Amino acid sequence: MPSLVQDFRMAIRSLAKAPLLTGVSVLSLALGIGANTAIFTLFDQVLLRLLPVDQPKSLVMVVTRGSHTGSNRGRNVLSYPMYKDYRERNQVFDGVLCRRGETVNAGFRGETERSEAELASGNYFDVLGVEPALGRVLQPEDERAPGAEPVVVLGYDYWRNRFSSDREVLGEALLVNGYPMTIVGVAAPGFAGVSLGFQPDIYVPVTMKKQVTPSWDDLENRRSRWVEVYARLSPGISRDAAEASLEATNKSSPPRSRSPTSPKSPPIGKISF
Numbered sequence: 001m002p003s004l005v006q007d008f009r010m011a012i013r014s015l016a017k018a019p020l021l022t023g024v025s026v027l028s029l030a031l032g033i034g035a036n037t038a039i040f041t042l043f044d045q046v047l048l049r050l051l052p053v054d055q056p057k058s059l060v061m062v063v064t065r066g067s068h069t070g071s072n073r074g075r076n077v078l079s080y081p082m083y084k085d086y087r088e089r090n091q092v093f094d095g096v097l098c099r100r101g102e103t104v105n106a107g108f109r110g111e112t113e114r115s116e117a118e119l120a121s122g123n124y125f126d127v128l129g130v131e132p133a134l135g136r137v138l139q140p141e142d143e144r145a146p147g148a149e150p151v152v153v154l155g156y157d158y159w160r161n162r163f164s165s166d167r168e169v170l171g172e173a174l175l176v177n178g179y180p181m182t183i184v185g186v187a188a189p190g191f192a193g194v195s196l197g198f199q200p201d202i203y204v205p206v207t208m209k210k211q212v213t214p215s216w217d218d219l220e221n222r223r224s225r226w227v228e229v230y231a232r233l234s235p236g237i238s239r240d241a242a243e244a245s246l247e248a249t250n251k252s253s254p255p256r257s258r259s260p261t262s263p264k265s266p267p268i269g270k271i272s273f
Contacts, residue, residue: 052190054129062229070223081222092242095127098227107175118200135185142205152181158201179211
């Protein structure tokens with residue numbers, strides 16, 4: 001400890017002898033941090049607004065602020081039960097979707113490779129306004145119960161590169177982590193998900209999470225936050241108006257029964273573009 005104090009005093013004296021250099025260093029560090037913050041914010045805004053989807057400027061990301069009891073598997077994530085609450089109880093969105101990216105083993109006709117999987121709500125493509133290039137995309141019925149609908153939609157580039165644009169793959173089985181899922185469609189060309197730096201090869205119903213992440217499930221655990229939540233603002237609704245409405249909805253909602261894994265949903269603190 002004495003040695004540490006001595007080193008600290010020596011550093012202070014050295015900085016005091018060169019105030020100009022010290023000031024420049026501190027200013028450069030501050031500008032660097034500020035630039036990084038601005039860049040990441042700009043990327044998030046540009047991504048949402050340039051997506052090849054229907055009316056991208058009306059899309060927002062729903063996040064909360066403040067401490068909570070439980071786990072976080074990522075940034076700006078909510079639990080799946082919280083997502084369902086906001087999907088069913090809001091009056092300001094035309095639709096609310098959730099998603100999470102995971103890496104899986106995808107096997108087809110005896111060949112297996114590592115692939116990027118998008119766990120997505122059944123209304124994912126509908127809310128985004130993305131049509132299929134072949135077959136169909138995910139539907140709300142695909143999310144009806146955990147493990148009930150083992151279906152998969154291929155990303156367009158993945159279908160073109162991995163399956164040579166073979167139209168006959170519809171109805172065949174793709175093994176996702178060894179679990180057979182029926183290929184029902186191919187997403188539209190140019191669409192590569194909503195998360196910067198993550199391009200899905202396949203899209204799987206979020207209720208197939210146990211098969212996609214066999215080492216941890218947490219689908220119905222309200223305290224486990226792992227899905228990103230996006231929404232489309234209703235026509236004429238601003239971000240501020242949406243936040244105010246959701247806050248009022250949370251305050252006026254009747255109390256619900258609580259269990260060790262199902263505390264009451266916290267109020268929404270932010271809606272991020």
